Amino acid sequence: MMDKAEAANAFEAAGPLAAAATLAAMQKRIAELEAALRESGHAIRALRESELRYQEIFDGASDIILVLGLDGRRLAWNAAGEQILGYSAEEVMAMSVREFAHLVVPEHRERVRQALSDKLEGRNPASRYEADFMTKDGRRVTLEVNSRLLCRDGKPVAIQGILRDITERKRIEQALRESEARYRDLFENASDIVYVHDFEGRFLSVNRGVERVLGYTPADAKHLTMTHIVAPDHRVRALQAIAEKRAGRAESTQYELDVIAKDGRRVTLEISSRLFREQGELVGVHGMARDVTQRRQTEKSLRESEARYRTLFNSAQDVIYCHDMQGWVLDINPATEALFGYRRDEARSINVLDLIVPESRPAARAAVKRLLEAPETTVRYEATLVTRDGRRLTLELVTWVVLENGKPAAFQGIGRDLTERRLAERALRESEERFRRVFDAAPLGIALVSLTGQILRANRAVCEWLGYTPEEVAGRRYSDFNHPQDIEETVRFTRELVEDANLSSFQVEKRYLTRRGEVVWGRLTVVTVRDSDGRPQYLLGMIEDITQRRTLEEQVRQAQKMEAVGQLAAGIAHEFNNLLTVVAGYAGLLERRLSPTSIERSSPDLLHRYAKDILTAVSRAATLTGQLLAFGRRQQQQLAPLNVNELVTSTARILRPLLEPQITIVTDLSPDLGIVVADQQQLEQVLANLAVNARDAMPQGGTLTLRTLNVWHESRPEVSGGATFRARHANDETIRMNPYVMLEVADTGVGMTEEVRQRIFEPFFTTKPIGKGTGLGLSVVEGIIAQNKGFITVESEVGKGTTFRIFLPRGELL
Template sequence: MSTGPAHILLVEDNPGDARLLRELLTESGTGRLTLTHVDRLDAAIRCLTQAAFDIILLDLSLPDSQGAETLVRMHEAAQGIPIVLVTGREDEELGLQLIQAGAQDYLVKGQTTAPLLARALKYAVERKRLEEELRKKTRFLQSVLDTMAEGVVMADERGRFQVWNQAAERIIGSGPADIGIREWSKHYALFLPDRVTPFPTDDLPLARAIRGESVTDVLIFFHRPHWPGEAWLSVTARPLLDDTGHLSGGVAVFRDITAAKRTDEALRDSQERYRLLVTKASDIIYRTDASGRFTFVNPVAMRIMKYTEPELLGRRFIELIHPDHQPAAERFYGRQFIRKQPSTYYEFLALAKDGSEVWIGQNVQVLLEEGTVVGFQAVARDITDCKRAEEARLESEERLRSIVQSTGDAIILMDTRGQVAFWNSGAEKIFGYTAEQMLGQPVTRIIPQRFREAHQRGVERVAAAGRLTLQADMFELIGLRKDGTEFPLEFSLAAWTAKSTLFITGIIRDISDRRQAESALRDSEERFRAIMDNSPALIFIKDLAGRYLQANRQFEIISHLSHEDLVGKTDEEVFPPEQAAVFRGNDRKVLEAGAPMRFEESALHDDGLHTSIVVKFPLRNAQNRCYALCGIATDITDRKRAEEARQQLAKDRLLLLESTGEGIYGIDRQGRCTFINSAAARMLGSLPEAFLGQDMHERIHHSFPDSTTYPRATCRIQKTLEGGKGCKVDDEVYWRKDGTAFPVEYSSFPIIEDNQIIGAVVVFLDITERKRAEQQLTLSHDQLRKLTARLESVREEERILIAREIHDELGQALTGVKLELCLLHDQIAEVSPMMRKKLESISTLVDGTIQSVQRIATELRPVVLDQLGLIPAIEWQAHEFQARTGIQCTLDVYLRAVTLSHAGSTAMFRIFQEILTNVARHAQASVVHITLQEQAGSLVLDVRDNGRGVTDAELADPHSLGLVGMRERALLLGGETIFTGSPGTGTAVRVRIPLDQP
């Protein structure tokens, strides 16, 4: 900097910070300087291409670049110009990382002083100067090495120098001295290679050559006599012989190897430093050939990538890069190869041997030989933690930004002038103004007019004091929305300084809902109190020591204590000792368990001992700590009594099940037995427990009487389970354990709970004896029916016989009497008028008797039935009935002839006679309609009247022998007689008798 003004490039987007740095540079006394100021990274890079600079002051946070990326881009563009970073973050770890990435120094805004800035600039420039001098010295030494020549000296046998060439003079630093051999070491300050021990005179190469010895490349260290510095000589000496072959002296040829020696030492030092740097460095160092295959890797590379040296050497560098990053890396380093860019910086994601991901940031230099790229050399660093930290920082910033923007609270930033500098989305929702509408506007827009003056005074006090003094952490005020409505709000304030400017941050919450919630809470507490006081249950709250904190009115009534007298007391002070001990013990169980528990507790009340179900549970605060115990007691005395009654009823029910002779069992929805009484088990041939859980259909109801399978789907009990309808079955079989079947009559009923079918109950009877009795009864009925048929047949035969005898014998006799009376009348009519009258009277009596005989004979067996058949007989009987009773009869006949047996015709006629008799006696009818027809191979007689109608009771009356007789007559012939009727509509009778088959 002493050779001219220092040219400084300042890259800072904040005018205030730029002005401050300019002032600090002026105060630092660093001498003449010129300052170029830009506020964008792109502008700075353009300046570097247009002018030369000695140093760069760089702000990390710029509008067009942020963080470490700013340094990386500037470092690439600066081409060796020292960079001093200026940032607002005081982060020692970050500063170390940035210096390792290429920065010369790291200054924190707000903590930078003029001396500190001067020191940073001085060190940066001095380092540059030293680097330039080192390059010049290297060129100078290289030039010396290139032009160095050998020195040659000769001496006679006495040690007197004969030849001393210019190279020797140049190398030794002086010409020959007129001194003896013994003085050479002292005069020329010659030392052994240890640089401390004077070189023994007798061992000097030239002295030995004078003695006839030959020596080669003897190393001598000496101090130059005429100028400061030290020198190294490599001496080769040979003896000189005269013409006679005698020793005449010696010659020494030496080279000033000082530079070579120093270069060799420097090379060894450099190699050692390089070795130490490479092996001890914390960075990855490697070299590759032009194809990108590793030719060298340091231990750090092997440690980070988890490969051994043999595994890496010869392997392509690109293979270690994550597949997703390989294309971009190949393009990047391909451009560097093609363009022969000296140095580049690139970051990529690598994969270690174990598959773990490692972020690598590396500077890569192109290795050139005669303009051809022969390989690459890289210094790389594991930046995984930095990447993660950066990602975490970005995530944290994004999370903070998200929180600020997503919170329902308003967050407002205000300067000391009372103007809004930040307005989040919560503020937009609460006040109705957008950020564009409020930024730069006075915050009084959201304050009601009556409070604005006080607010302004507060802002002025803060501005004057330069700090914020608060009397409380939270405040409640009234806010003003954009629509002019006012609402209650709660807010907190905090002050902070940025760039010497005081800002006030306010966090505001709309507490309208809270106010409403508080009101609702008060209402809820009142409702809670009302519920407690009007609840029939006993409700109480105790603290952890067992003292009552609260109890409802029912508790106070039971305990005969007022609220004031009860609060603060323990169970021992309210209840007898035994009861109190039980209550307190249960309380401890709940508190120890930390969970609700149920107890059955008894307490003596005015009307005796009462039992209650008490639910006790801990009450917890917001920190989930138990602070009290609550209990709710429900009096179950009546329930206990009902339970006892239920148990007694269950016993009675069990007794009933066991005492009945019917078999009873229950099944679930799957048909498994849930209970069975002893009678059922006895009938089924096993003990009751043998059936529990068994499939009852498969066990006792699996087959029909003929042993064919009884499908479960058609089982009536199964249908009860599926449809929920009870059923009664009169004739099926159950199977015993021994494989025998017996007939049963059973009923099944569904068990329904909560509108769901959960099972069924089956009640059954062994009807073996009844079946046997029914068979005997059927046999008896058959025998009786046959007897009845025989009796009817005999009776008809007797009627025919009697009718014939009456008609033939009695009729003929009466006819004879009639004839005799007529003859007698003619003979004595003139003799005695009185006798004539008597004869006429007797004749009339005989006529009546003849008619009676004819009527009786007809009733016993109508001649028309035997002579003309059934149809004329029915017609005759209908006319006879109408004539005798006055009831109108209509007859419809829908067939010409009847192919019916004699017995069938007789039965049909007798049934018809009985029907007309019942009409005359009971029907109170005025019209009878008769139909005779053939249907499905049977003769069908329908008789319908318009009388009062037969009743069900009359039809079911066992004393109605006429009805029974009609049924039996038809039944004997395989037919039937059906009676129907209803009050007011008349009676209908249908008689069906099968016709004779042709």
């Protein structure tokens, strides 16, 4: 703009016409400025008025109004913020960005951060969401956040947020949801069927009770009508109930209805229903249906029970009676009429005490007293009564009190005629007395034993045989009198006899111990006494003294043994003579060579050879003596639990030097082999004897196989060809019933003929040249196996080798 001096100069320079034009322009400009000034004053006044109105809204708003700068600074915070969250505008303005962000609960911070980010990036410029904040006093409030961007010249400069406290609304909504959930839970889980159907019978709503009671799911029910499920003969009743409600004649009704379940069952429902309205308009029927099928069946069963009672009362073979508290007969059944000879109408004029004989009346009075003291109990007693024709009958009576309103009103009972039973019991007592006399007087030992092994009764013969009195024997276990070595076998036989109903008895010869410790022999026969259903009750044992017979047999065996000893002496004389000749010869040579007067001198090597040959001969003599002891069963056993696999492994190492280099030892050992109880040294001797025999059978070399295996024999072990089965001390039942460990020794040698195989276990039988064998090896093997409660089998064919199988009982068998 020009100042006044400049304007004057301009006027002067421009001339009169130009000056007039300029003046006019300036006046116009001045007028425009004055008009603009006036309008600006109006705008300023309007702005001030708008600011006042905004401030009033800002300060008076019930919602929190927050303005955030893009850098996180709080630009505005109204009074509602302090009312709701407890923080004043000054406190909020003084907070750091982190402190202000921590007003939001941790689990909602990401939601708020994401909303602000979306707002700034334009992905959700008008977002609305909910978040929980912590107040200054520690309360948790839920705020509904509504935010928008504030822009200037088209660029965002801040974010304005309006935060409404909806905590109470959320609480009400949660309470409403919980209330609806409780109602829905009550509706769905009610034991009764809860339903709503329209006036045409179409189901509008039904709970899960319909599935529990009728098998239809709620989804099924929505496609059903009352006509579908109501039994045909009850449909008229159902339609009539609906019509009465619709016509206004009944607001609610109760009735019973039979319906058909999904599986075809007929179910009786007790219905309680009323009209159902929505917004004041009738829309159908609301009802509850309870399954009373069981109740009705119970009522029916009760009626049938009463009918059965009456039928039983009239048809029972036992006496059934009822009399009042004074003893006057109220009712009797036909069986009582027939037994006593009184008609029912006649009996009503009789007092029961007149029928009871005097000696039985105290028992009857005592029974009545006990029933009055304990009315809910029953009393059983016996009494003798007199019939119309004077006969005396013994009855077993069971009596109880009939209560009416909790008070005794009468006595009722059942009586069974025991007259014939008492006669039979008397006859039984007489029979038992006769049996007792025979039992006690029998020369044969007889004992009754319980299934658990206790002696119930023993007669005089067995007690005198053992040196005890009957009182000392009764109650003791029968095994107390058995020889310890015979107990196991007897227990096993007894168990099998009791468990197998097809077996009637068993017999065994065994040893017993008398009171003085003497051993006596008896032949025991045991029989199981069973009831009518075949269940074992007790054992009857009969013992015959065979001590004298066994003594004579032992004498005969001793004589035979002496004869065998003579044969043994003849058999071993030559062997021992050869050995002694060797010893004597080399001893003589040593004596001459070592004599001080001898002119012959020998080298130490030669003398050592003489001594070694003497020791070899002595060793053979010792081996022969050991074999003879084993053959005679005189060696003392050292029984202990034994792992046969370990025995085979250790013995195979010892055997290796005894065998020719061209003989291969192969072991095939079962990994889960059972334990046996045996003498380890004896079994090592068995393996050594069999291995030496196998070596001699394979002069050109071959394979010696040692195999172990668990076996269980249900019958005699099957062998091929003409194999020999030997079982000295193992009887058929032991083989059949028990588990064994099998030790197999097989060679690929020359084998043997049938004649040789039949004789291999005979003492002194040998196929080897003279001086090469005594013939006792396999006899000793068989003796050792028998001592260890086992048995041995052999298979052999010429040119195909020989296989020995040793069967030893597993530990549980012993």
